[in-house]
Amino acid sequence: MAREKGCGLTVFPELSICGYPPRDLLEHKKFILDSETALESLMEMVPRDMGVICGIPYKREGGQGKGIYNSAVLFEGGKIIHVFHKRLLPSYDIFDETRYFENGEKSEVIRYKGLSFGITICEDIWSDPDVFPLATYSINPLQELSSQEAELFINISASPYETGKPAFRKNFISRLSAKYKRPFVYVNAVGGQDGIIFDGNSFAVTQDGIIISHARAFEEDMIVFDSSELKGDLHTEIYPLEEEIIKAIRLSLLDYMRRCGFKKVVLGLSGGVDSALTACISQMSLGKENVLCIIMPSPYTSMESIEDATALSRNLGIDFHIIPITDTMETYLNALSPVFSGRKPDTTEENIQARIRGNLLMAISNKFGHLVLSTGNKSELAVGYCTLYGDLSGGFALISDLPKTMVYRISRHINATYGNPIPERILTKAPSAELRPDQKDQDDLPPYAVLDAVIELYIEKSASMDEIISHGFDPEVVRRIIFMINRSEYKRRQAPPGPRITSKALGCGRRYPLSHSYHF
């Protein structure tokens, strides 16, 4: 296809041969061999005069250190004509590249089809202190390539999405181009991997830092960029943040399901906003025929909740069942009564309800093969306002990195943009887990606006308690939120993965001990 459009060089993203991040699969010799075989197949498929750059784990011969590089190969006519090894290996947040790879040692300009260019891989460009003051590396590959008279820079990346990141990246690379006075081709991976989202958004900029060619976000795309005339395809679309997040979650869900072999999802609808949003995004992503909702009322479930959940299902055109849990609750309480005798009801009885619901969803998953989507938001997961093996049950936690305030914002956006599927009452009533009479979230938690602001400072910005208090929050409230966050690490350890949307999700990029007596 690139050939038909007259291209001489096609560029694929970082580790495009095997996917990113392959994690400990990289420790299997066979995985490295199979990657080489996949590269050979690709070389056979490509027209003989087409140059291709792609990313692959590359075996390192002899010497000490790790046995592979994270590399870019340039091939043509069935032969590799250049190999470049990634020089800066990120080891923070979700990245573990020093676990697997050895650093590359040099950056050389390549002359190919009359063009001189320098290749860098992802992190390699995040080391220019003028443009990125947070850089922690003493090596600057772009500077080295620049001094070797590269006419063009090419970077292949697997750069994860987070809100604001696509714009930040464009601005950053525009500034690099302007600084070094070179056009820049930036090719990013696209796809979801266990909650990490690669948003695509590949582009090319002129030496003045102007974006002249741009690929789509959150889907595979091909753009043609003419490096001599400095022009190219512009597939840019403009949409609001709420829509960007929906697209990110959709991609993450679709790729998780595809790789695991799921066709349909099942989720519990409580009548609250979290499960409503989860249902909406599922239906928008998978189609109404692939979403099954289960409404599981207890004696504490209000009639309004059942009505709202039912109306939502009908609005979305999705199948639903109502399975009351009262009888099952009673048999648990009967069975436990000899052991519990004389003890007052507490959160134990609330958790039993949540766990019955989790079990029913898992039973439906076991019987029909649907993926269970858990419906908890980031605010709950952060402070542990959720039940292990209850509402935390599931294979994928669709909105687990959305703070509650963002859950409302996106729900309102969906109503405004997609014909009001969410009954208004879901958006206006006070949030409640409905696990005891007259329960309201705000009896157990600080107001969500405060909670979300403190969570953002503590988890995303790594602010200390004192720093957060200095923003003007009530010290007691801050102390209590931080205590709740740290006390509930064990719940998060056993929680399902979910799409990473913020700069610090409560998932694989945040790694705390479970058992420690340090209070911070």
Place this chain on the structure above:
Amino acid sequence: MAREKGCGLTVFPELSICGYPPRDLLEHKKFILDSETALESLMEMVPRDMGVICGIPYKREGGQGKGIYNSAVLFEGGKIIHVFHKRLLPSYDIFDETRYFENGEKSEVIRYKGLSFGITICEDIWSDPDVFPLATYSINPLQELSSQEAELFINISASPYETGKPAFRKNFISRLSAKYKRPFVYVNAVGGQDGIIFDGNSFAVTQDGIIISHARAFEEDMIVFDSSELKGDLHTEIYPLEEEIIKAIRLSLLDYMRRCGFKKVVLGLSGGVDSALTACISQMSLGKENVLCIIMPSPYTSMESIEDATALSRNLGIDFHIIPITDTMETYLNALSPVFSGRKPDTTEENIQARIRGNLLMAISNKFGHLVLSTGNKSELAVGYCTLYGDLSGGFALISDLPKTMVYRISRHINATYGNPIPERILTKAPSAELRPDQKDQDDLPPYAVLDAVIELYIEKSASMDEIISHGFDPEVVRRIIFMINRSEYKRRQAPPGPRITSKALGCGRRYPLSHSYHF
């Protein structure tokens, strides 16, 4: 105490000030400051003329790279007189030191109280190609110290336990001493951290490689070593492997409970060997008054299983309750019948039973504050022969790194050594999950002897399918086991932590993607 015994220098292990591994706590500036404060308090407590070496995360001033070192400080009289930074940072299996620390750049001999010695930290000594051919580092700090005329080597470590490791470590360091013709003082951490076990086993060897002083395993201990006369305390005890593993698990459990604030445990007794062993080790570790067992029979539970579980509880002197699950099972099946209509029973109904049991244990945990111990073994967890949110429920998975064959071996050892607490029938009957009529593990799984051998080759030795088959195993059986292992990664991701006993536990040192379509 060291002072009273006439010591001039006291040596504590790696990161002894803050514990190992602190993980992302290291990213909090306050954690580093609090570690400094703790060091200052220690400096105040110690007699003024006592030298102390201890491990601490050490702030790095200026420059690029990570903001801290993993360091050893030597202090005396309230002042730090020497700081050494770890040079080789492990990044594999359970280790993530390149995520946090910058490499130290030099190794210098220290002269203190008339003695010249060189300090290394853990990994620093695992780089001598003569003694450790697997070494992957091009730097060899011991060689550097040796050429600087150190009279003695000191290594402070946080070296994790695995079966065989204490003996391997002693042999390894004896050979280093003999090669470099220096006495060697090796000080290892002791304690459990989220399943990682530091076994202590500190010791001193002569320049001929003979161990002349040795501290206890799996408990805090102090030994005095006279570096001029080359003699010291010998607290060595000899015990069989089964006993070593029991001690390792005990330490891991006690430290997990202490740090999390648990006093008692609760577990389900099925009448099978896994829960029997879990109950025995719990009782031996915590005392009979701190273990509560729950027997939860279903219609498929044999009378023998109830008798055996009851007899075991009585033999151990621990409290138990019998809570039948039949009524609860029925309410689940009734509730689901409209959705399941026309479908045949399958593993769905089996999982419901396992999940009811998990919920009952969690309810007791919620009501009384006991820690739920899950009772699954490594063989089951490897192939996914276990129920997520069912028997995988719990805060700590006590025998999750013991293959089934080792579960039997340790159970027989306990019977032989500690007065036959486990009814013989538990050890002789065919293992069964008892989730359907006449079910036997061996109907669903290959024989455990084969299964465990293949799991060891695949998971511990990283052997490929072809390599395993070349050992003489049935190719179809090997293929099926490997398929089951890879298919069940999602269960392990949501499983509780447990003591790491083998060289590769199914826990934090093994990091695979959940969703991928690679078959290996």
